[in-house]
Amino acid sequence: xxxxVQTRNIFGKKVETxxxxxxxxxxxxxxxxxxxxxxxxxxxxxxxxxxxxxxxxVNLVTEDNKKIPVMIHNVVSDPISEKxxxxxxxxxxxxxxxxxxxxxxxxxxxxxxxxxGGILVKTLQEIEVEAYPQDLPHHFQINLSSLDxxxxxxxxxxxxxxxxxxxxxxxxxxxxxxxxAKPEEEAVKEATPAEGAVSPEGTPAAPATAGTPAAKTxxxxxxxxxx
Numbered sequence: 001x002x003x004x005v006q007t008r009n010i011f012g013k014k015v016e017t018x019x020x021x022x023x024x025x026x027x028x029x030x031x032x033x034x035x036x037x038x039x040x041x042x043x044x045x046x047x048x049x050x051x052x053x054x055x056x057x058v059n060l061v062t063e064d065n066k067k068i069p070v071m072i073h074n075v076v077s078d079p080i081s082e083k084x085x086x087x088x089x090x091x092x093x094x095x096x097x098x099x100x101x102x103x104x105x106x107x108x109x110x111x112x113x114x115x116x117g118g119i120l121v122k123t124l125q126e127i128e129v130e131a132y133p134q135d136l137p138h139h140f141q142i143n144l145s146s147l148d149x150x151x152x153x154x155x156x157x158x159x160x161x162x163x164x165x166x167x168x169x170x171x172x173x174x175x176x177x178x179x180x181a182k183p184e185e186e187a188v189k190e191a192t193p194a195e196g197a198v199s200p201e202g203t204p205a206a207p208a209t210a211g212t213p214a215a216k217t218x219x220x221x222x223x224x225x226x227x
Contacts, residue, residue, distance in 0.1 A: 006040070
């Protein structure tokens with residue numbers, strides 16, 4: 001995957017003029033390399049980012065046709081418009097291993113949810129791996145169709161991992177599981193105050209919240225003694 005970039009000599013608040021031209025200001029850095037200030041076309045970056053994510057090598061192509069292998073390290077977007085504001089690239093060396101979180105992609109449907117009314121719980125969204133850049137997967141794909149019973153789980157060790165990858169996470173850790181949903185009657189009962197409980201005003205007391213001290217009724221002001 002390739003992405004054309006140009007050297008940038010506009011900084012600070014002036015970079016807003018670049019964004020108005022559908023350009024994204026970017027930074028390139030890495031261990032033992034000189035930082036570069038860059039710009040790139042927003043549409044081209046969005047296309048590459050959608051396919052590469054943050055765990056696939058992208059070759060930046062400079063004005064002099066030099067290719068620089070990088071990983072997309074950080075993407076900052078506007079929280080309202082979702083427009084990409086800034087991008088950081090990390091230059092890599094193909095001969096050195098790196099650690100990076102690889103996202104998990106869940107596919108299919110858990111039969112235990114559909115057939116037994118269970119609740120699907122995804123406990124992991126990514127797994128950190130160590131490998132040479134060219135051996136990094138784009139994502140880990142997990143099929144939920146094996147979760148056909150309540151309390152059944154998919155563990156890290158169930159993933160088909162390449163022997164070129166090293167993970168530090170416990171292989172017995174749960175990635176996804178199906179738990180039993182509480183009956184509606186039980187949920188209502190837990191939310192209902194104990195029978196006979198009365199508040200200082202004579203109305204049923206609200207259920208106590210853990211860690212919250214009970215409210216105290218203010219003491220009536222004392223009448224001063226007659227002089």
